[in-house]
Amino acid sequence: MVRIISLTDAGKILGERLHAAIDDSEHWHKPKPFSASVQDAFCLGERLILICATGIAVRTLAPVLQDKHSDPAVLVLDELGQFVIPLLSGHEGGANDWAAEVADILGARLVMTTAKPYLKPVYSVGMGCERGCPADHLAELLSNCLAQAGLEMAQIQDINSIDIKADEAGLITLSQHLDKPFNTYDAAALNTVDELLSTRSDYVFSVVGVNGVAESAALYAAQQITGETAELVLVKQKTARATCAIARSYPASPHA
Incomplete structure (x- = not known):
């Protein structure tokens, strides 16, 4: 409304x-x-x-x-x-x-007052899931998240997660089906964006060493592409088996 x-x-x-x-x-x-x-x-x-x-x-x-x-x-x-x-x-x-x-x-x-409105943003998806989560479940979650954020798949640069998910079949299959790069990062890298998270989970930290896989992976990946600070455009969304978040980063201004 x-x-x-x-x-x-x-x-x-x-x-x-x-x-x-x-x-x-x-x-x-x-x-x-x-x-x-x-x-x-x-x-x-x-x-x-x-x-x-x-x-x-x-x-x-x-x-x-x-x-x-x-x-x-x-x-x-x-x-x-x-x-x-x-x-x-x-x-x-x-x-x-x-x-x-x-x-x-x-x-x-x-009259736009927010930073860098004239630059084309980069969007990265972060996902986490339980072991063995099927690709179709992940695809449905991602589709719902894109709809919530008002984005299309074509705008997404990559799909990202923590390094312990590097061999996760569902995430690999999803990325291949969408023709998107699938990147994973270790906990030390993901923790560099901890202050940008919307929520923190002590349980997740105790298991994998980060306070949130989906948000951390999305934020870190977007920053890696542009070299600039990222922000969440969709905070962590979760199902019983998976999580998903979307981050955005703007490239440095050519006039800076």
């Missing part, structure tokens, strides 16, 4: 225009109580388009912010629809790409 919220008469006109152009959207004009209404929609995971001052948006949402991995995407627009700002969850929540779509609808200017 997309919740479009306006505060002024000009904003109302813009809100109705967006409501007509965006599927599964609803427009609220001057909802009362304003802060509680916006916060409730945000906490329900609804993507927000706020047609108001950026300061109003920040002060309203500040009390309910959690983290970039779980907060829904939020855009801020001026009442004339000249500028579109991805305010929250630019990368993880897809606000950057969504803002570009809204800007195209309106013929507006996209």
